[in-house]
Amino acid sequence: MGMMRAIGLMSGTSMDGIDVAMVETDGIRVDRRGPCLSVPYAADFRRRIEVGLADAQAIGTREERPGTLAELERGLTMHHADAVKTFLDEYGIAQDSVDVIGFHGQTVLHRPEKGLTLQIGDGSLLARYTGIPVVSDMRANDMKHGGQGAPLVPVYHAALAMNLPPALEPGFGPVAFVNIGGISNVTFIACGQPPMAFDCGPGNMLIDQWMEQQAGVPFDDGGRIAGEGNADMAVVKRYLSAPFFAKDGPKSLDRGDFTLDGVAGMELSDGAATLAMLTAAAIVKSAERLEVPPALWIVSGGGVRNRAIMASLRAVAGRGVVIATAGEAGFNADMMEAEAWAYLAVRSMKGLPLTFPTTTGCDRPVTGGVSCRPI
Template sequence: MPGKWAIGLMSGTSADGVDAALIEADAEAIYRFGPALSEPYDPAFRQRLVATYGGKGALDEIAAVERDLTQRHAVAVQHLLERAKLTPADIKVVGFHGQTIFHAPKERRTWQIGDGALLAQLTGIDVVNDFRSNDVAAGGQGAPLVPIFHKALVDALPAGSPRPIAVLNIGGVANVTWIGRDGSLLAFDTGPGNALIDDWAQRHEGRPVDLGGALAKKGRIDEDVLARLLSHPFFDAKAPKSLDRNAFHSKLADHLSVEDGAATLTAFTAASIARAVYLFPEPAQAWLVCGGGRHNPVLMDALEERLDAPVKGVNDVGWDGDALEAQAFAYLALRSLAGLPLSYPTTTAVPQPMTGGALHKAG
């Protein structure tokens, strides 16, 4: 039987805005996808939000940012309902990821700001948030959480689709889900995604992204800087593993030109993803790419060169690459309500399959 509509909300480490998406699903199956939208943050709010990264700043300012963030998510829900011609009564739950501002799983600490109770009050819909804390408290990495959703999508692909398959999400941090021939899962963060490239473009050009890879396309890769970046101990760690958005910094490229720096940091993202291949139980026969990084043709070309398998955007198989993470948190909210696992030993290194999420009832 078809499920009820659920809304997923995602604000990624790139801090560019809120993604909101509707899915019709239950805790184990996805029936259809509804509309999706993105609500960009204004530059002033984005600056305030990024200033909280690392848990920095006064607690009252972080609380003020959290309130403003939640209100922006409520507006996104309202706009999505209007687009879909639905009412709050049509929605079973909202999956509210919030904004990660600190993530240190070795210390068993993770912090996503976002007021679930306030969002439930503002939208009139039950809200599930705080998806990562249970996993981290139990000794897991707390990320990535989308692999079980990736598996549900891959299981619905036509018969004969390649396996093993890798689903690569390039957000601020990049993560990969490897799905084996028997449906087995392995997932982990591969390293930087767009974060270093975005920060470089912002610092040097006053732009939040290297749009279309324009800067990187004009530059030359500095192989010495690239090698030093790739010497980070994270890449020698076993999977599963996860990263904070600020685990890497572009300062090693500061002596380069704007274009050469962009080219080198783009190559760093591609090369760190390619290093992930050595952690797979068996080589992936295809890579499907979602997240903002798939819009960067220089990065996609670099992946094609470094990966010994076809690489294509997830839209080529009928998925919405811009909405995928938001859709995932709608699905995870439904699983949370049903008490089903969100993470597994092979996805976050948690000792046993782990559910999660905190429910906030509307009204």
């Protein structure tokens, strides 16, 4: 097996639909990315997933499908089959020209402390209805080897780092991929080494909570409010003294691990500016244990749209360090996970590692996934 054409399917925690993306890869380098498509779920199907999430709390083993889960799993699989057909029709791609589908499924339960994760979705059913081989269930084997089952995208970040535009080529220094969602996470890519990845601090989470609490709005649109304020660096330093920041990775955060106590009593814009600076400072602090700091940070996620976070990140990173959005680097931030699942499916078929001790905490580099062929 040389270069392969793969489709990746991602249905994420937002439960708003299915992202479909294609890559051509040999499991190491990515020769071509795209095209891609988003297929939204209808409101009633999103409600069915919400019910399924509640039913999944009763699960004790990965084989169990209590309540509505068995019916939901079939329905979700058929939605993915329809999404593949729509994608192929939209772009005039022949079904027999696709080598494999990487099928994430829908996470309904993830308890790494118990070695338990479940992404519902029937790989054999999807293979049968699409007529294309499918690789699914790519997190479980990592957990069997002591990993947390996440993140799986870092090895794809490493492949993307091979295809940077010349203007962003950092030479031999590490490249950092940052995703600023509710919580920020980072992947460090250094030449000749496995990727290193972990949660690095609050992302948009505290800013959103602050805006809701103080102004009754769900977020700081574009970072406008934070841009009008002044960050209190003493407060930022107190946040950064939390034990979490002294831990080595892999490590992860829960939404309740940081609170608004540090900014209590501050004026609205100053509080927003301080929390934006905290997000930026935590990201840069994550590189402290590297022998050579990154010369390039590639940023994706909702935090990219917050100009105060991005300005703070550039200020904290300092001169000579390039802060680029995923779009500026030539990547599609909205489709990165779907592309990653296509890439991971090819790696799975070739027996290549999906996860590493430095990304999930597994005991050794491990492959994963269950392969199903059309019957």
